Amino acid sequence: MKKASAIIIVCLIIGCASQHSSTATNTLSQTHPEQSKEDASQIKQQKVFYSNIDDAFNAMTHHLDKLSDDAVKSAFDLAVAELKKDPAHVRANIVLFKAHLYKANEDQVVEQFKKLIILTPKVSEECIELGTIFAQLGKISHAIRQFQASVDINPSFIPGYYNLGRAYFMKRHYEESIKAYEKTIELAPKHYRAWNNLGWIYMVKKDFKKATDMISNALEIKPDYAVAYMNLGTINLLQKKMDDAEKEFKHYIELKPDDPEGYRNLASVYQQRQQMDKAIDTIRKLLTHKPDDLIAMNNLAVLLLSKARYGESVRLLKTVYNTDIADKKFKSEVSKTLAVASFHLAEALADHSDKKKQAIQAYEDYLEYAENLSEEVVKQVEDKISALQ
Numbered sequence: 001m002k003k004a005s006a007i008i009i010v011c012l013i014i015g016c017a018s019q020h021s022s023t024a025t026n027t028l029s030q031t032h033p034e035q036s037k038e039d040a041s042q043i044k045q046q047k048v049f050y051s052n053i054d055d056a057f058n059a060m061t062h063h064l065d066k067l068s069d070d071a072v073k074s075a076f077d078l079a080v081a082e083l084k085k086d087p088a089h090v091r092a093n094i095v096l097f098k099a100h101l102y103k104a105n106e107d108q109v110v111e112q113f114k115k116l117i118i119l120t121p122k123v124s125e126e127c128i129e130l131g132t133i134f135a136q137l138g139k140i141s142h143a144i145r146q147f148q149a150s151v152d153i154n155p156s157f158i159p160g161y162y163n164l165g166r167a168y169f170m171k172r173h174y175e176e177s178i179k180a181y182e183k184t185i186e187l188a189p190k191h192y193r194a195w196n197n198l199g200w201i202y203m204v205k206k207d208f209k210k211a212t213d214m215i216s217n218a219l220e221i222k223p224d225y226a227v228a229y230m231n232l233g234t235i236n237l238l239q240k241k242m243d244d245a246e247k248e249f250k251h252y253i254e255l256k257p258d259d260p261e262g263y264r265n266l267a268s269v270y271q272q273r274q275q276m277d278k279a280i281d282t283i284r285k286l287l288t289h290k291p292d293d294l295i296a297m298n299n300l301a302v303l304l305l306s307k308a309r310y311g312e313s314v315r316l317l318k319t320v321y322n323t324d325i326a327d328k329k330f331k332s333e334v335s336k337t338l339a340v341a342s343f344h345l346a347e348a349l350a351d352h353s354d355k356k357k358q359a360i361q362a363y364e365d366y367l368e369y370a371e372n373l374s375e376e377v378v379k380q381v382e383d384k385i386s387a388l389q
Contacts, residue, residue, distance in 0.1 A: 339370035
């Protein structure tokens with residue numbers, strides 16, 4: 001599939017991914033289901049031909065990046081046929097937009113986006129579908145208008161208020177977001193996601209008591225709601241309540257053992273307690289689930305450096321440094337840390353007569369990876385190398 005990187009409208013998910021349902025009551029939520037590579041491959045290999053616009057819409061909005069060219073063409077053809085009968089058909093317009101996005105048709109994407117903006121859905125569910133597309137594109141003001149329209153059409157429409165809460169939060173309009181979530185809860189007292197999101201807003205406002213109460217309500221409704229444990233852990237971490245933070249992050253890891261964020265936050269607790277061995281063990285567990293996580297590898301290397309385990313630190317940092325890293329600032333930080341670790345390793349090895357070659361290599365690594373060394377420092381290191389030769 002062609003990449004649409006050059007398209008003027010930049011597609012991005014802000015904060016939380018959208019979660020869709022076949023009943024067209026889409027909501028912006030905390031999590032979305034991951035699909036296995038095997039499943040994605042099967043979708044790609046199948047020649048899919050849709051019999052109706054609803055099936056095409058669901059496929060194009062749920063997993064566009066996993067569809068075959070034939071599947072997208074089938075959806076496109078259905079949308080074109082539907083729009084000949086009804087140019088204002090919301091789902092058909094969205095399918096057409098997604099198809100142009102898939103094909104990286106820049107002009108058509110922009111043109112179709114303009115058509116999406118002027119659509120006026122007649123039912124609340126269609127407002128949610130259109131608003132969700134705008135939110136995914138980062139066009140939050142357009143999304144808010146659609147979500148507001150959904151509750152104007154139906155003042156008891158729960159997904160409309162929930163999505164308004166999420167969209168206002170994205171715009172940092174916290175008071176409007178609170179009102180929208182409170183209305184969601186008024187209509188649906190057991191809406192645990194609304195309770196959780198309301199708690200998150202109070203956390204941002206630094207009202208930690210209210211934040212804890214709101215998120216605890218979410219857990220009373222759904223005790224296995226992993227996101228709530230992560231959020232409670234974060235609130236406790238911000239208040240330096242390390243024991244409570246540790247407990248909540250461990251709960252999260254029990255429910256989401258494959259998610260690196262739980263381990264990352266738990267390691268942060270141990271670091272702040274100066275329990276470096278526990279932090280190291282936690283990051284190692286993270287890497288068993290995500291062995292190519294460069295940030296985790298870098299963090300582990302820094303922890304090992306703090307424990308004077310220079311050889312392990314250098315090996316890890318070289319692995320990270322030699323990986324293709326687009327973030328120049330991150331690569332520079334890795335280089336600086338690698339230089340420090342290499343120098344300490346060289347100094348440790350230089351005292352052992354049988355490890356002079358390794359010490360020389362470590363000093364040379366220091367000169368290679370350190371940035372902006374003065375001539376005096378370079379001369380001192382070169383003298384150390386000469387003394388070992």
